Amino acid sequence: MVDSLADPLLRVEKLVRRFGGITATDNLSLDVMSGELHAIIGPNGAGKTTLISQLTGQLAPNSGTIHFAGRDVTRQPAYRRSRLGLARSFQITSLLPDFSAIDNVAIAAQAHDGHSFRFWGNARKEIHLRDAARSALTRVGLEARADVPVSELSHGEQRELELAVALATKPQLLLLDEPMAGLGVTESARMVALLKELRREVTIVLVEHDMEAVFALADRITVLVYGRVIACDVPDAIRNNEEVKRAYLGDQHVVVAHV
Amino acid sequence: MTFPITPRNIVAALVVAGLLLLPLYSQLTGNIFILTLFTRIVIFALAASSLNLIMGYGGMMSFGHAAYLGIGGYAVGILAFEGIGSGFIQWPVALAVSALFALVIGALSLRTRGVYFIMITLAFAQMAYYIVSGMSRYGGDDGLTIYKRSNFGGLINLSNRVQFYYLCLGCLFGGLYLIWRIINSRFGLVVQGVRSNEQRMQAIGFHANRYRLVCFVIAGTICGLSGALLANNTDFVSPAVMYWTRSGDLMVMVILGGMGSLFGPVIGAIVYLVLEELLSQFTEYWAMIMGPLLLLIVLFARGGIMGLLGRLRLG
Numbered sequence: 239m240v241d242s243l244a245d246p247l248l249r250v251e252k253l254v255r256r257f258g259g260i261t262a263t264d265n266l267s268l269d270v271m272s273g274e275l276h277a278i279i280g281p282n283g284a285g286k287t288t289l290i291s292q293l294t295g296q297l298a299p300n301s302g303t304i305h306f307a308g309r310d311v312t313r314q315p316a317y318r319r320s321r322l323g324l325a326r327s328f329q330i331t332s333l334l335p336d337f338s339a340i341d342n343v344a345i346a347a348q349a350h351d352g353h354s355f356r357f358w359g360n361a362r363k364e365i366h367l368r369d370a371a372r373s374a375l376t377r378v379g380l381e382a383r384a385d386v387p388v389s390e391l392s393h394g395e396q397r398e399l400e401l402a403v404a405l406a407t408k409p410q411l412l413l414l415d416e417p418m419a420g421l422g423v424t425e426s427a428r429m430v431a432l433l434k435e436l437r438r439e440v441t442i443v444l445v446e447h448d449m450e451a452v453f454a455l456a457d458r459i460t461v462l463v464y465g466r467v468i469a470c471d472v473p474d475a476i477r478n479n480e481e482v483k484r485a486y487l488g489d490q491h492v493v494v495a496h497v
Numbered sequence: 498m499t500f501p502i503t504p505r506n507i508v509a510a511l512v513v514a515g516l517l518l519l520p521l522y523s524q525l526t527g528n529i530f531i532l533t534l535f536t537r538i539v540i541f542a543l544a545a546s547s548l549n550l551i552m553g554y555g556g557m558m559s560f561g562h563a564a565y566l567g568i569g570g571y572a573v574g575i576l577a578f579e580g581i582g583s584g585f586i587q588w589p590v591a592l593a594v595s596a597l598f599a600l601v602i603g604a605l606s607l608r609t610r611g612v613y614f615i616m617i618t619l620a621f622a623q624m625a626y627y628i629v630s631g632m633s634r635y636g637g638d639d640g641l642t643i644y645k646r647s648n649f650g651g652l653i654n655l656s657n658r659v660q661f662y663y664l665c666l667g668c669l670f671g672g673l674y675l676i677w678r679i680i681n682s683r684f685g686l687v688v689q690g691v692r693s694n695e696q697r698m699q700a701i702g703f704h705a706n707r708y709r710l711v712c713f714v715i716a717g718t719i720c721g722l723s724g725a726l727l728a729n730n731t732d733f734v735s736p737a738v739m740y741w742t743r744s745g746d747l748m749v750m751v752i753l754g755g756m757g758s759l760f761g762p763v764i765g766a767i768v769y770l771v772l773e774e775l776l777s778q779f780t781e782y783w784a785m786i787m788g789p790l791l792l793l794i795v796l797f798a799r800g801g802i803m804g805l806l807g808r809l810r811l812g
Binding site: 294295296315316317318320321325326328332333334335336337341345346348349350354355356357358359360361362364403406407 | 678679681682683684685686687689690692693694696697698699700701702703704705708711
């Protein structure tokens with residue numbers, strides 16, 4: 239899927255973000271090609287979530303640029319990037335707790351279906367929004383839980399719902415921040431199977447600690463350490479990269495052992 | 498639309514029936530006082546319902562909502578004073594000025610969140626209070642007497658107690674219906690989504706503050722209508738109606754009745770104002786009883802009276 243001749247869907251150049259004395263994103267450049275599943279790994283504190291937040295617009299970089307689908311989106315607010323086709327899931331589940339599962343998804347579909355300054359008609363009776371929400375729920379296997387309030391869903395179901403919400407915005411690029419976090423073995427396996435299907439339809443940037451999943455899924459892997467890219471290559475090359483092994487120290491065995 | 502038979506809906510239906518039949522009871526028993534009291538209650542119920550729209554559904558804790566009572570009231574009072582007695586002019590002006598005020602205050606206040614939002618809305622309302630206190634042409638501190646109620650031609654006579662009561666009740670039911678439509682609309686879902694998780698709403702593509710602001714303006718406009726009604730009810734408007742304690746009263750009505758429940762503020766207004774009336778007959782320190790009562794509600798019944806009813810089961 240990696241096509242070096244094509245323009246990247248996402249191009250990050252010389253991104254810098256500091257928090258006080260700490261440089262969480264350190265002159266970071268990154269290209270994500272259309273159609274690839276690009277994993278970002280790195281030890282705790284490597285600045286993965288900080289990077290995702292800058293890509294989606296929740297956090298402004300100190301310097302550097304972000305181009306998405308050929309446009310400079312560096313200064314665009316989060317809601318506008320979402321409209322351009324950039325969707326994210328959150329590392330710590332971030333849903334609408336007072337809403338039912340289907341309402342969570344339907345409102346995401348609503349955000350990308352005309353304007354919402356409509357004050358009179360019952361939004362829950364807009365068939366096309368409900369259908370779009372139902373099909374996103376079906377994709378992640380939550381169709382039977384559509385009317386359950388989010389607060390009553392299990393953690394695993396909430397992770398799946400995060401994904402359904404992102405899918406309902408019909409994204410070109412899906413940024414997934416540790417979708418397996420806190421999932422059990424079977425739940426993780428289901429999530430991997432799901433991502434395997436999704437990658438055929440949408441470009442994905444996957445931040446994940448589960449190395450087994452990363453090496454099974456990724457076309458390319460970028461390794462972050464202290465906010466810097468120390469390697470960016472196909473999984474096999476990353477596995478044998480000396481610098482990556484050094485950075486992970488003990489963790490290198492995890493990397494090698496699981497694959 | 499369906500209304501399942503729940504304790505909440507039964508209470509709401511009984512209250513609606515009671516409010517509709519109240520003038521009949523008043524006529525039969527010759528008890529004029531109860532009609533006067535409930536006219537006031539109905540007007541405050543509308544104001545509290547408008548506050549509920551932003552507080553309960555929008556998560557915006559405005560501590561300056563009484564400002565619109567004063568703005569609506571002064572629009573009527575000042576126009577009457579200047580010789581414009583037609584309600585067809587007074588009331589649209591009252592609504593328009595309230596909307597404009599809400600737009601400006603909202604645009605500035607909604608940059609903040611939480612406690613800062615509470616403080617800044619309070620500050621703006623107090624500013625409005627001092628401005629009208631300084632308008633010496635219109636009575637300043639002493640307020641402005643309205644010698645003639647708004648004139649709607651032959652359509653309705655506001656000086657007739659029963660007609661005026663039904664007008665207020667019509668405004669309340671109309672307002673509630675409007676709010677009910679809004680909260681189930683696309684717009685309403687977005688506003689409730691923003692209350693629930695603003696970051697998430699931004700991430701899926703909503704410019705949260707735009708929706709908040711429009712909601713804030715709608716609520717201010719509805720409250721401006723209550724202000725116009727209130728001024729007609731008392732034939733008088735003074736800065737006191739927009740003092741911060743009035744904003745506090747409105748908040749208490751909403752919390753007492755049940756934040757984020759459509760009918761809650763109506764129940765809240767009834768309970769609060771009836772209690773105030775009863776308790777103040779026994780002691781001028783009636784707030785000493787009201788205070789602890791409110792504390793109990795906040796501590797043990799987080800959804801207010803409607804929340805308590807919601808937890809009851811039939812049979």
